[in-house]
Amino acid sequence: MNYGKKLKELRTIELLTQQDIANILGISRSTYKDYELQNKIIPIKYLNIICNYFNVSIDYLLGLSNIKKYNNSMQNINLEKQAENLYNIRKEKKLTQQKLADLVNTSHSVISDYEKSKKTIATPFLYTICDKYHISADYLLGRIDEPKYLK
Numbered sequence: 001m002n003y004g005k006k007l008k009e010l011r012t013i014e015l016l017t018q019q020d021i022a023n024i025l026g027i028s029r030s031t032y033k034d035y036e037l038q039n040k041i042i043p044i045k046y047l048n049i050i051c052n053y054f055n056v057s058i059d060y061l062l063g064l065s066n067i068k069k070y071n072n073s074m075q076n077i078n079l080e081k082q083a084e085n086l087y088n089i090r091k092e093k094k095l096t097q098q099k100l101a102d103l104v105n106t107s108h109s110v111i112s113d114y115e116k117s118k119k120t121i122a123t124p125f126l127y128t129i130c131d132k133y134h135i136s137a138d139y140l141l142g143r144i145d146e147p148k149y150l151k
Helices: 003-013 018-025 029-036 044-054 058-062 079-092 097-104 108-115 123-133
Strands: none
Touching: 003 018, 003 029, 003 044, 003 058, 018 029, 018 044, 044 058, 044 123, 058 123, 079 108, 079 123, 097 108, 097 123
């Protein structure tokens, strides 16, 4: 996962400071700086806001694809669609919730919560699943319907 360079690149192209982005996100400059330096993992909530602000895909920002923008992209993460997509991908790959939990180093109950629309997939889990199975993060989060798989 190498979003730090892309965060900085997008920010500097627009001649924005770290404080400007921190203000957009409603966080401190030092917290944003830690995201840009990848000292802390940026939450999906903030990735989504940044992607909407700069009009880029989550796939692009996470380095999963060179596709900067999808024509059919929604601005919001859809928890119900995320739950459905994760369940369908898990079934397609013949994974139990426990096997998927083991893959992303979490508990069965966390995967269950994702599939019950209780919470958004955590950034490192999202990245691991998408990278391993070549799945679009934007698709998995319900921001787009196609493409499901990245080349």
